[in-house]
Amino acid sequence: MSLLDVRDLRVSFPVSGGLFGRAKTWIKAVDGINLSLAPRQTLGLVGESGCGKSTTGRAILRLLEADTGTISVDGTDVRALTQADLRAFRRHMQLVMQDPMSALDPRCTAFQAVSEGLEVHKLAPRDQWRDRVRELFDLVGLSDEHLDRYPHEFSGGQRQRIGIARALAVEPKLLVLDEPVSALDVSVQAQIVNLLEDIQERMGVGYLFVAHDLGVVRHISHRIAVMYLGRIVEEGSAEEICQSPRHPYTQMLLSSVPGMGRGKKIMAPPMGELPSPSNPPSGCVFHPRCPMATGACQKERPTLVESNDGRRLACPVV
Amino acid sequence: MIPMLLGVSLLAFALLQLSPGDPLAAQRNNPQVPDELIRRIERQYGFDKPFPEQYALWLGNVFHGNLGYSFKYKRPVADVLWERLSATLLLALFSSGLAWLVAVPLGVWSALRRGEWIDKTVSVIAFVGMSLPSFFLALLLLYAATMMPELPLLGRLPIGGLTSADFDSMGWLHRVWDVFLHLLIPGTVLAVGALAGLQRIARGSMLEVLRQPYVIAARSRGLSEGAILWRHAFRNAANPLLTLLGFEFSALLSGAAFTEIITSWPGLGLVALEAVRAKDLFLVMATVLMGSLLLLLGNLLSDLLLAWNDPRVKLR
Numbered sequence A: 001m002s003l004l005d006v007r008d009l010r011v012s013f014p015v016s017g018g019l020f021g022r023a024k025t026w027i028k029a030v031d032g033i034n035l036s037l038a039p040r041q042t043l044g045l046v047g048e049s050g051c052g053k054s055t056t057g058r059a060i061l062r063l064l065e066a067d068t069g070t071i072s073v074d075g076t077d078v079r080a081l082t083q084a085d086l087r088a089f090r091r092h093m094q095l096v097m098q099d100p101m102s103a104l105d106p107r108c109t110a111f112q113a114v115s116e117g118l119e120v121h122k123l124a125p126r127d128q129w130r131d132r133v134r135e136l137f138d139l140v141g142l143s144d145e146h147l148d149r150y151p152h153e154f155s156g157g158q159r160q161r162i163g164i165a166r167a168l169a170v171e172p173k174l175l176v177l178d179e180p181v182s183a184l185d186v187s188v189q190a191q192i193v194n195l196l197e198d199i200q201e202r203m204g205v206g207y208l209f210v211a212h213d214l215g216v217v218r219h220i221s222h223r224i225a226v227m228y229l230g231r232i233v234e235e236g237s238a239e240e241i242c243q244s245p246r247h248p249y250t251q252m253l254l255s256s257v258p259g260m261g262r263g264k265k266i267m268a269p270p271m272g273e274l275p276s277p278s279n280p281p282s283g284c285v286f287h288p289r290c291p292m293a294t295g296a297c298q299k300e301r302p303t304l305v306e307s308n309d310g311r312r313l314a315c316p317v318v
Numbered sequence B: 001m002i003p004m005l006l007g008v009s010l011l012a013f014a015l016l017q018l019s020p021g022d023p024l025a026a027q028r029n030n031p032q033v034p035d036e037l038i039r040r041i042e043r044q045y046g047f048d049k050p051f052p053e054q055y056a057l058w059l060g061n062v063f064h065g066n067l068g069y070s071f072k073y074k075r076p077v078a079d080v081l082w083e084r085l086s087a088t089l090l091l092a093l094f095s096s097g098l099a100w101l102v103a104v105p106l107g108v109w110s111a112l113r114r115g116e117w118i119d120k121t122v123s124v125i126a127f128v129g130m131s132l133p134s135f136f137l138a139l140l141l142l143y144a145a146t147m148m149p150e151l152p153l154l155g156r157l158p159i160g161g162l163t164s165a166d167f168d169s170m171g172w173l174h175r176v177w178d179v180f181l182h183l184l185i186p187g188t189v190l191a192v193g194a195l196a197g198l199q200r201i202a203r204g205s206m207l208e209v210l211r212q213p214y215v216i217a218a219r220s221r222g223l224s225e226g227a228i229l230w231r232h233a234f235r236n237a238a239n240p241l242l243t244l245l246g247f248e249f250s251a252l253l254s255g256a257a258f259t260e261i262i263t264s265w266p267g268l269g270l271v272a273l274e275a276v277r278a279k280d281l282f283l284v285m286a287t288v289l290m291g292s293l294l295l296l297l298g299n300l301l302s303d304l305l306l307a308w309n310d311p312r313v314k315l316r
């Protein structure tokens, strides 16, 4: 059984426009996606900023309500939970956020931030919180002296370690990592990714690892899903996606990563802007930017087709 | 701070010199007071000297803790001032307390129910409250207090002053109640004026905090909405409010003058007006000094509160 199973997930946001904000249109931020993640594994979710990755992550954690679709986490239908059950269930699925500064309450010490989960889910008596948080700090590479410091006293990398410890405190099975290293210095990024790999090995937690850069998820991911304008355009094992990308968009993404995609069929880095999801192009949403687009691409929306080797691709041209 | 006080006092002193009238007019017109005495008073306070000397004399006295004598009240200025200052402080405290007690929960509530009918209703009411001129509200309340039948519990609301005539014969509990009743009308007038702005700021700062990632993170950890509100959201939303607290307090002190005069609350504002009209020089100067000092104290109070609420400024 998979740890995470997402079927036909759709999320849209109302945007008011026109005079007096009366005219309502809808942004289809997530437009019918399927995802699946095996226990103890990592699924990388990659795409340009604005393509709907964070929305996907938040919908899975039910931090916002999806329009349709089923989300199953460890066999539980998350969308069917009542508010009370949902709160209790949250200990099985946790979130690590992008900007580690704003993700921490400036008024809470590191200890308070990390111990709160223990308190809420009654995972340890109060007199053991301190020991438990010490263990977690040890796990994420922080030391005891950091316990009673406030967020502003830490560096970006340390804050993200606190964010990770905070999420791990409740021993989740699924961790949604929403661009956990994008806001960090390049030198620190690798440390945090390595730390996450170690933690997965030790604790067996499954990751949905969101990034806008294939280079970041390449090594940590078992599988990678490539997202474009609310849809998955290609999905496969990390190696396949990075070694032999099939979708023109995946190839573009790959060629923009320094040191990757060389020696292969090289395409120009993404040209043009990401179109607005409130007014997506017809047919294949990628066609205005696609060098291989044919007339048919403007009319027909390609479906994600699974091939014999387990790869999924939404492009009839290649 | 000191230069500002000096500047303000110099300006006030000069204005009083330029304005017509005579602080000793009452004494001069009183045949019981011998001319000799009046001349002695003039010499003592330097009224016979040119303006700069008079000012210097006054300033020197102030530095020695002597605020001078009130010719109108025939008592030392310090005594009059102290009495009136406590009345004004009491009014300001009462009205800010009232305003905060109502405005902050309303603001938080509106933020949590953003866009729903309750939020809109509160906004409209707050707007009406804000646009209502305070003198009009004061007159309305005074009128209502005289015309209304006795209220349950409160009885007939007093329409002026700080205490009832029989105050001295009351027990202490009764005295507190008596002052409270007298506070109600001026306190409400001032509170209504401050309420709308406070409510808007409480709402805005709450909305700002509610979309912060750490609030979303708290929700994702399974905290109840109540715990999120108190532990994470409210404490962070309080900052702009605390900045306002001191400011609001000073504003109430100065805004209070107007309301004090209409509702005949015996505070600084009322005494300042009376002193100016009687050209009671030293009393006017003392109220001016006091007003500026309170403004500064209000700002100091905000700064202290901000520091107290900020983990980065730990007073270790």
Ligand SMILES: Nc1ncnc2c1ncn2[C@@H]1O[C@H](COP(=O)(O)OP(=O)(O)O)[C@@H](O)[C@H]1O
Pocket: A013, A014, A015, A027, A029, A047, A048, A049, A050, A051, A052, A053, A054, A055, A056, A277
């Ligand atoms: N709360 C919201 N209200 C309206 N539009 C939103 C909201 N959140 C996200 N969007 C829109 O949905 C799209 C996807 O956003 P997001 O999921 O944050 O993208 P990503 O994480 O991939 O950068 C964007 O066009 C964004 O503007």
Ligand SMILES: [Mg+2]
Pocket: A050, A053, A054, A055, A178, A179
């Ligand atoms: Mg994002």
